[in-house]
Amino acid sequence: MAIAASLPRRPARLRVRRDYALSALLVTPSVLAVGIFVYGFIGWTIYVAMSGWNSFLPDLSFVGVRNFVELFQTPRFQIDLRNTLVFTVTFLLGCLGLGLLLAVLLDQRVWGEGFFRNVYLFPMSISFIVSGTAWQWLLNPSTGVNLLFEAVGLDRLKSPWFTDPQIAIYSVVLAAVWQMSGFTMAMYLAGLRGIADELREAARVDGASEWQLYRHIILPLLNPITLSAVIVLGHISLKIFDLVFAMTGSGPAFSTDVPGIFMFETTFRGNRFAEGAAIAIVMLLMVATVVIPYLVWSTRAEREA
């Protein structure tokens, strides 16, 4: 080693500079691939969305924002946007509420914590297609949970579930919360474990009740985690497709239709490519509104750290 250090093959600084250039070179294939498959393709989708390509034969004549104007006037798309809003809000509230409850419960030094944690989290490991298949039967009005309610005398809780346009979307929310609430639980639990025990002890010494401890000290410390969870789950719900596709499809009177389904059917079943591209771009804009500020915020936070 001493010999290698005293007899460098070339000046060290030059070699280091060469290595930085090599670093940029080696990362280039990935950057190019993502550049084409993400940014290039998004650009091309925007172009298609502004073209007249609404039949099987490609027609790339420029029509401006006409497809977008027509899209926003389409009743089905208006329903989709409303469904997305309802779905996102209730899904987020469900996941955050249930996730926090589970995390706080598991944080009480419970016996069998590992078992409970695994049970709450396992739905994250299976596909939306599988869970959609299971919930499609569980919420089938003539069987599933309705039978359970009947058996325990809670007939009042029986519901037509996804066959009733008024509540169909909440059936999908139920399945989605079942699948994703373990994620918020895991995030909150990691946050709770990161809070120093001294802080809890200090609050208890000062005479705070457990409720006050959580309400005034612990919950505010979990705010950054709530933000992360809202971004991650929120962007998933804005682009939800598989679960709805497997469970209910568009539903009665488009009651469970979402832009992801509309885009898929318009493009690949209806061959209306320009309109499908326009839907996709609206979806992208919705997701970008949520994700870009978050990306900027977290990269800046990292640079300051």
Place this chain on the structure above:
Amino acid sequence: MPRLRVTRVLMYLLLIALALFYLLPVYVLVNNGLKSFQEVSLSRMWEPPSAFRLDSFAKAYARLAPNFRNSVLLVVPATILAAALGSINGYLLSKWKFTGADVVFPLLLFGMFIPYQSVLIPLVQFLQWLGRTLDIRLYGTIAGLALVHIVYGIPITTLIFRNYYATVPTEVVEAARIDGAGLLGTYRDVILPLSMPGFVVVIIWQVTQVWNEFLFAVTITGNPARQPVQVALRNLAGSQIIEWNVQMAGALLTALPTLLVYVFLGRYFLRGLLAGALKG
């Protein structure tokens, strides 16, 4: 303190009730998958089978087996290559920050959040074009789907590895540099031997993602014989003529590989999950 004991009992009751809620779909899938065809009835969904019968599983497996094979052929290359690229990128973007590296990284990251609908039309056109003009058959094939999963997997695998390598002290890399090791030598001799936990997290993440993915699969592979298992399950479950106990057995079989990964390697699965929230 009796009051405390009462709250603890209530707490356990709540934990158990919630656990039952999470296990409900599993019970229904297993219970009805194990029934004989004569015993299956919508009105007796919750009653246990009088005898365990594997007929439904056999029938579901007979239909899904070729697609299982497709999914395995898809997952293996898509995971290995995406993990390898992620490891190299993560190393470069954390230990060899060239000018512009801080711009490249968030631009890469954005790729893991986009709705894939926004790239789907050009993607299909591009893969078809490759087949038409260069005779590279990627549209409609598992190889094409694997390529897609590799490219769109780069952002998350890079993120996980970058966060993982950030925990390796820079001094270690600098010491190797003083010893005369270059960029590649340092990776091979210092970074790679430390990378095992990172690879476990990334591999588990990517296997789960690729196995479970549906949108790319259904648009890129049209021919039923070439489809991955999720698409085949969807066709099975959406069919009016397939008995529903076979659908449930099929759903369980499709879920089994990732479920087993989760049961045995849940700790690492969780780490990948949390990395998705950008906090390594």
